[in-house]
Amino acid sequence: MTTTFFCEYKPGLEGIPAAKSSISHVDGQKGILEYRGINIEELTKKGSFLETAYLLIWDRLPTKEELKQFETNILYHRRIKYRIRDMMKCFPETGHPMDALQTSAAALGLFYSRRALDDPEYIRKAVVRLLAKIPTMVAAFHQMRKGNDPIQPNDELDYAANFLYMLTERKPDPLAARIFDVCLTLHAEHTINASTFSAMVTASTLTDPYAVIASAVGTLAGPLHGGANEEVLLMLEEIGSIENVRPYVEKCIANKQKIMGFGHRVYKVKDPRATILQDLVKQLFGETGQDPYYDIAVELERVVEENFGHKGIYPNVDFYSGLVYRKLGIPDDLFTPIFAIARVAGWLAHWKEQLAVNRIFRPTQVYTGVHNAPYIPIEER
Ligand SMILES: CC(=O)SCCNC(=O)CCNC(=O)[C@H](O)C(C)(C)COP(=O)(O)OP(=O)(O)OC[C@H]1O[C@@H](n2cnc3c(N)ncnc32)[C@H](O)[C@@H]1OP(=O)(O)O
Numbered sequence: 001m002t003t004t005f006f007c008e009y010k011p012g013l014e015g016i017p018a019a020k021s022s023i024s025h026v027d028g029q030k031g032i033l034e035y036r037g038i039n040i041e042e043l044t045k046k047g048s049f050l051e052t053a054y055l056l057i058w059d060r061l062p063t064k065e066e067l068k069q070f071e072t073n074i075l076y077h078r079r080i081k082y083r084i085r086d087m088m089k090c091f092p093e094t095g096h097p098m099d100a101l102q103t104s105a106a107a108l109g110l111f112y113s114r115r116a117l118d119d120p121e122y123i124r125k126a127v128v129r130l131l132a133k134i135p136t137m138v139a140a141f142h143q144m145r146k147g148n149d150p151i152q153p154n155d156e157l158d159y160a161a162n163f164l165y166m167l168t169e170r171k172p173d174p175l176a177a178r179i180f181d182v183c184l185t186l187h188a189e190h191t192i193n194a195s196t197f198s199a200m201v202t203a204s205t206l207t208d209p210y211a212v213i214a215s216a217v218g219t220l221a222g223p224l225h226g227g228a229n230e231e232v233l234l235m236l237e238e239i240g241s242i243e244n245v246r247p248y249v250e251k252c253i254a255n256k257q258k259i260m261g262f263g264h265r266v267y268k269v270k271d272p273r274a275t276i277l278q279d280l281v282k283q284l285f286g287e288t289g290q291d292p293y294y295d296i297a298v299e300l301e302r303v304v305e306e307n308f309g310h311k312g313i314y315p316n317v318d319f320y321s322g323l324v325y326r327k328l329g330i331p332d333d334l335f336t337p338i339f340a341i342a343r344v345a346g347w348l349a350h351w352k353e354q355l356a357v358n359r360i361f362r363p364t365q366v367y368t369g370v371h372n373a374p375y376i377p378i379e380e381r
Pocket residue numbers: 012193223224225226228257258259260261262263264265266308311313316317318
């Protein structure tokens with residue numbers, strides 16, 4: 001029997017619509033990103049991360065009372081069960097925090113997996129629990145791998161400030177907390193990227209939301225996606241000086257090696273989030289002094305544009321974020337977990353949207369193997 005294919009096979013599903021969504025929109029030619037129609041520049045200037053999460057998940061900006069209630073609910077659920085802490089204590093301290101996060105997010109399902117997906121209250125609680133507990137789990141693993149007890153959430157601090165506090169046990173200064181909150185808003189959502197697609201595929205089987213988030217965390221970790229933010233700093237260190245930028249780019253061209261933090265499936269101009277993040281690094285110079293890696297990054301952007309601009313290869317969101325986090329005193333291997341903390345908002349919005357119109361994802365493939373192959377007994381192979 002022959003199978004008819006109605007559309008051309010596209011590696012990486014480039015340009016193939018796999019869903020309808022009203023959550024966010026990217027104009028890759030003009031460099032515009034909107035969440036529920038609101039431009040990202042506007043949201044980062046005027047809004048907060050939790051307000052943005054509410055907007056993404058419930059399709060409108062919250063009223064003052066709704067936002068207060070949402071923030072209070074999240075604050076109330078920030079602690080994690082001692083059994084999850086004990087489980088995390090057994091993780092190898094040399095393990096990557098993204099692996100620790102994926103495992104811990106999945107473990108939440110052991111406690112809360114009722115799967116009442118048609119119950120709005122179940123959905124609301126899952127949203128609150130995941131947004132509340134993921135940062136606590138990231139910070140707890142960070143403390144425990146250093147041999148410390150986890151630092152309990154501080155009820156006087158908001159979402160962003162509390163995360164920074166749980167990393168250091170020091171209340172961050174208001175500018176640092178505000179900049180971190182802007183970073184979370186910037187990373188909260190980005191249409192049907194790889195990790196969101198992963199979340200949607202997992203959601204489409206009607207499994208529990210903890211499995212949805214765990215699968216998305218695993219996908220985000222890769223160096224072609226969220227994991228690139230950590231790789232960028234390694235690359236800047238390897239380059240080491242402004243003079244080495246051009247030889248480094250030439251070496252990448254000769255070896256057909258990707259330059260981390262550059263290129264995007266959708267943007268053919270500079271990612272608008274990279275522009276905002278670059279401004280944030282510069283703002284932090286006022287507080288913590290210049291950074292030699294920033295100068296290398298700027299030169300790298302110039303040389304990459306010179307060589308690859310014609311191909312539409314410009315900095316993406318992962319290029320400048322690590323420099324901001326370093327200025328905030330955050331260790332490099334927490335950069336991608338921080339991306340995950342923010343992206344939980346977008347993943348949950350897509351989970352909810354998927355459930356409303358669900359049909360299991362089950363694409364087709366172009367079979368390239370043989371037929372009627374003989375079974376050769378093991379002694380004859
Ligand atoms: C949050 C995020 O996920 S943002 C992306 C983070 N990832 C990175 O920064 C890793 C580096 N970038 C990349 O690997 C890619 O640009 C991706 C994965 C982001 C997008 O991949 P795709 O859309 O599949 O583009 P693809 O890899 O096919 O590249 C298209 C062309 O641009 C080139 N190219 C793309 N990105 C880069 C790069 N960073 N450095 C050098 N060349 C690049 C490719 O070599 C290819 O060239 P060719 O047509 O001559 O063969």
